[in-house]
Amino acid sequence: MKILLDKKTILELFNALNQKLHKENVQGELYLVGGAVMCLNFNTRPSTLDIDGYYAPKTKIKEAAQKVAEEFNINTDWLNDAVKGFLSPHGNFSEYLELSHLKIFCAHPEYLLAMKCLCMRLGKEFHDESDIRYLLRYLNITKSEDALKIIEKYYDQKLIPQKTFYALEELLS
Numbered sequence: 001m002k003i004l005l006d007k008k009t010i011l012e013l014f015n016a017l018n019q020k021l022h023k024e025n026v027q028g029e030l031y032l033v034g035g036a037v038m039c040l041n042f043n044t045r046p047s048t049l050d051i052d053g054y055y056a057p058k059t060k061i062k063e064a065a066q067k068v069a070e071e072f073n074i075n076t077d078w079l080n081d082a083v084k085g086f087l088s089p090h091g092n093f094s095e096y097l098e099l100s101h102l103k104i105f106c107a108h109p110e111y112l113l114a115m116k117c118l119c120m121r122l123g124k125e126f127h128d129e130s131d132i133r134y135l136l137r138y139l140n141i142t143k144s145e146d147a148l149k150i151i152e153k154y155y156d157q158k159l160i161p162q163k164t165f166y167a168l169e170e171l172l173s
């Protein structure tokens with residue numbers, strides 16, 4: 001069942017995941033991007049549908065996350081790595097939370113902006129536009145050229161969709 005994950009619930013899920021890893025004597029790391037970071041770091045939205053990122057060790061965390069999903073009666077993909085196609089080898093993260101068997105990191109604002117701009121899903125069901133607006137203000141970016149310089153720190157210009165150029169022009173006009 002899809003439920004909205006607010007900050008309190010996300011932290012409860014992380015604690016439960018940590019407990020599962022502790023029982024298995026596994027040290028894990030989560031690198032968060034997307035809505036979870038907007039919810040946890042910036043408090044710009046009350047909730048997110050899932051937690052996007054990548055994690056290691058992949059199999060052990062995936063197994064533990066499945067058990068947490070059963071325990072909390074939530075969708076089994078509450079923690080997913082579908083975003084891996086948008087990750088940059090130049091991406092940077094800061095530690096957000098350290099538990100006994102789980103370290104959680106959040107994408108830096110510039111990297112998150114670059115990822116959101118590269119993905120740029122439009123429509124009311126997506127939060128990319130509002131997240132980008134917030135991050136542009138947060139980073140004091142007022143010109144599309146400056147936004148593009150940040151994106152190009154993480155991604156080759158050939159990978160940037162044309163809609164991103166148009167959207168940034170409109171958002172920053």
